[in-house]
Amino acid sequence: EDRLKQQSVKSLDPYSTDPVRHPALRVNSLKPFNAEPPPEILSDHYITPSDIFFKRNHLPVPQVDPEVYRLHVDGVPGVEPLVFSLEELKTRFPKHTVTATLQCAGNRRSEMNRVKPVKGLSWGIAAISNATWTGAKLRDVLLAAGFRPEMSEQAFHVQFEGLDRDVTGTSYGASIPLNKAFSEDGDVLLAYQMNGEDLPADHGYPVRVVVPGTVGARNVKWLGKITVSKEESSSHWQQNDYKGFSPATDWDTVDFKSAPSIQELPIQSAITQPAEGTLFDRGAGEVTVKGYAWSGGGREVVRVDVSLDGGQSWQVAQLQSGEKGHVPAPSPQPGRAWAWKLWELTAPLPPGAQELEIVCKAVDNSYNTQPDTVPPIWNLRGVLSNAWHRVKVTVKDE
Amino acid sequence: EDRLKQQSVKSLDPYSTDPVRHPALRVNSLKPFNAEPPPEILSDHYITPSDIFFKRNHLPVPQVDPEVYRLHVDGVPGVEPLVFSLEELKTRFPKHTVTATLQCAGNRRSEMNRVKPVKGLSWGIAAISNATWTGAKLRDVLLAAGFRPEMSEQAFHVQFEGLDRDVTGTSYGASIPLNKAFSEDGDVLLAYQMNGEDLPADHGYPVRVVVPGTVGARNVKWLGKITVSKEESSSHWQQNDYKGFSPATDWDTVDFKSAPSIQELPIQSAITQPAEGTLFDRGAGEVTVKGYAWSGGGREVVRVDVSLDGGQSWQVAQLQSGEKGHVPAPSPQPGRAWAWKLWELTAPLPPGAQELEIVCKAVDNSYNTQPDTVPPIWNLRGVLSNAWHRVKVTVKDE
């Protein structure tokens, strides 16, 4: 009877069927599961292994039977709704592979929290990861569903609905602009593989959207339905979340209609090594600083500047755009740089300095740069936290 | 004999046939002619009148006979070079009109000069202006010249050569990536009209390139030749100028090959009113701040924050995307916001404050923001000067 009771309690918990996760992950929330890898592990791999790729779930992980799975495509002007099986997605459409970095809008939120409390999971600097994604191009699926370029005058957005649901039956949902969805150069995928294997349960098995250059929140997992529409998704996450505001805006004055939904993300970089508070021996003579840098919208990172003195003087870091020791991938076309760059700098310890404030800032090929400080970009949801990253370390003389 | 001598001296000066300019312009260089309008006039017009639109010439203004004018198109793989007359450009291709802001890479260079001397014309904040441009789409001309999308694998750049020449006969030249040049959404024009009239001599009569969202330097005036190529333009201005560097890079260490040529420009804004040093009567009770904001790459300005206390606290300005009192143009498609926004804020004078440090910063729809301060973006050529703009004014109690 006890066992029966336990089972029935377990089955009442919609999270009971969530997958087992890697123990190294730093958990920000268990239900739904949200976790990031330790920063010093993140920058060990150009392609983040799937099990330590940051996890950002809004709802319980749905259990999807690949045989029963169907993708619904709706709202193409004048065309009947269509349905695709997983097998059809895999066999009817050319298979494309794209290396793309995903970043949560809330990455580095904890730094905003230190300025003034914000609402949201307190992410460190590792709610960002890089993977190869394989699947059908959304463009090809839209064409097969009857969508024609001329229809762009009646349809401006492509909405996605997940198979993950809350207790009221509401699915996760989001949308992207049609011109991104339909662009030949936009590289939007309906991905069924991550890093060469079936998508893991936490990353959207069996099919997710990968929208390179666009905030994680629009890369809908466990994709159930695509709707071409004049309107953005009506979901909470599109309308009343994932938007940026002025530091002057508080919960009494915020008008979510006044700001655009976050799509492309701004230039970003952070220091993964050394960690805050590290002790260095002066005898070591030098310090090695490592990190990542990425920009949204397919803009390529072209330079990372590192300072050891809080931003007074700067040195240029070495960029790495592939696994260490491997031949780097050829430079992407302008506007199609979807993957991050890792970077590294080894520099002499400044003579005499007892404490170093290590700082990094990146520049993309639109020459956008990161803002110097957090307070002027503070916002009530703690999103878009991309100020210079600062880490303080100590140099010991003995 | 004296008159003869004078004429011959005059004819030796290649600038003697330059046009007459508006007397309100602030001249940074006479030969070649470089000038900007007074800031407070700039923000009076959403569409900048052509005669006060900033002038940025690298060489003498060429005299071009419209009957004799020919545009050469070269380098299309496997196709003979072609030639178009002005009449053909006007009649063979659909006529498109685009409202686009142009900005010199050196706009606001004077603020960098104050940090540490840089090389270049000391522009204020008005080396930026907004106009409507009418002409043929470069895409259509490339198609007529035999270019096909499949050729994108053998050609990556479109080079432009001006009819302006230096004493050695070298033309001004620049190039843009092929995907921008050929994109349906890129809106690159071979413009023969500015603000509804023939191009003025200073702006490229009879034909110039307008590359919306891209630095002024690539918008080649007095266009003589287009070359489709695997390589960027070999011109000085493409290779050894108009690139961004780290503040650590000086003339002894600079390697121009190490940085990408500037194409899309980063988010920008500045205060056009009040001017630095303005005296306010406390009795006035309030202050009105005006300015412009723009971002490259077709990114739309979505917010401008204004501070009256040096960046401690912020207020959101009103944006204006058309002439005052007119119905604003409909929102552009994502990625096709080529025109600036003017903005305005009227706020109470902070009680007690004797000096105000007025600051502005803009945000675009990729949520890129301007850096807080100038020194960390300082670079030896003084380009890409887009830190927060700061203006100090005084409040008088009597």
Ligand SMILES: [Mo]
């Ligand atoms: Mo997110």
Ligand SMILES: [Mo]
């Ligand atoms: Mo320029």
